[in-house]
Amino acid sequence: MNTLPITSSLFRWPARLALLLLVAALSGCAAFAPPRPFTTEAEALAARGEPTARWPNEDGSTVLEFATQPYGTTCLMVEVDATGVVLRQWDALAAENLARVKVGMTQDEVRRLLGQYRSIQRFANSGEEVWDWNVPKDYYDVVALRFNVHFVDSKVVRTSQSYEYPRDRWMFGVGVGRGSPYWGMGWGHRWGYPWGGYPYWHPWWGW
Incomplete structure (x- = not known):
């Protein structure tokens, strides 16, 4: 009888597909692993290209x-001495660095502390100028998390956070095994990316 081999192979390929998807996901995570510490300016430039800015310090070092x-x-901020040796490096958009933004700071101080901003918005009624940065998300079901710095007369008056949630999107998932429960990974997309949105992963479970 050929019924058993056919049935067995029928339910074997979803497991193989799920395994391939898992391997691909893990490979993607490895590709976005934190950068290794650099030892020289030349190494940093070779890996990252030209910096978006160079910030000189009074002691002769440069960030x-x-x-x-x-x-x-x-x-990524990389501080090097006058000879090009790396003194330290850090992520300017890490939570502990965002917390260093204080009321009364100037726009130049914030720009140097957090790096290049994403966009600027101006509000006539409040007199505020708001700079925002995309920062790591703290919830999986949002498209983007933004850290906002509010200025009045070029001085910080407050900070805030805002979320962008998915709107128009399609979802794709793969069920593994027979019956329930099932699980999978969905790929969401806001129409218009890369001009108007962001891709995002969305895990889902069901019964």
Whole structure:
């Protein structure tokens, strides 16, 4: 009888497909792993290209800024001495660095602290000028999380956060096994990307 082999193969291919998807997802995570520490300015430039800004310090050292706005969520800062040796490096958009923005800071101070912003909005009624940055999301079901710095007369008056939620999107998932429960990964897309939106992963479960 050929019934058993056919049935067995019928339910074997979804498991194989799920395994391939898992391997692909893990490979993607590895590709976006945090950068290894650089030891020289030449290494940083070879890996990242030209910096978006160079910030000189009074002691002769320089901070190289590698911003990823408007779509990225990191801003690598690499401090080098006069000979090009790396002294330290950090992510300017990490939570602990965002917390360093204080009321009364100037726009130049904020620009140097956080790196290149994503966009600027001006509000006539409040007199505010708001700079925003894409930062790492703290919820999986949002498209983007933005850190906002509000200025009045070029001085910080407050900070805030805003979320962009998915609107028009399609979802795709693969069920594994027979019956329930099932699980999978969905790929959501806001129409208009890369000009008007962002791609995002969305896990889903069901019974």
